[in-house]
Amino acid sequence: MKMLRIPLLMIGLLLCSQGFAATAQQNKMTTCNADATAKALKGDERKTFMSTCLKAAPAADAAKTMTPQQEKMKTCNATATTQALKGDARKTFMSDCLKKK
Structure with a gap:
């Protein structure tokens, strides 16, 4: 039983670490949500705003220059x-x- 502790602990740590890393989409969702809350949007207006905000290209990608x-x-x-x-x-x-x- 003691031999299983370390491998199980390592697997658990690996799975937990992946859950804590925020993806670009999650960061975008957080930003859009904060903007919608700041504008006090509700209902359909909020849905429309969130949809548009999440579809918008990030500023870093828009400023990319071509090789x-x-x-x-x-x-x-x-x-x-x-x-x-x-x-x-x-x-x-x-x-x-x-x-x-």
């Missing part, structure tokens, strides 16, 4: 769309465009 490769991909994709390229012609164009410096 040079992402910018090149966006530019090449826009050009291919403007030229109405499809299928193999588009693949060839995108390949050549992305290889250019």
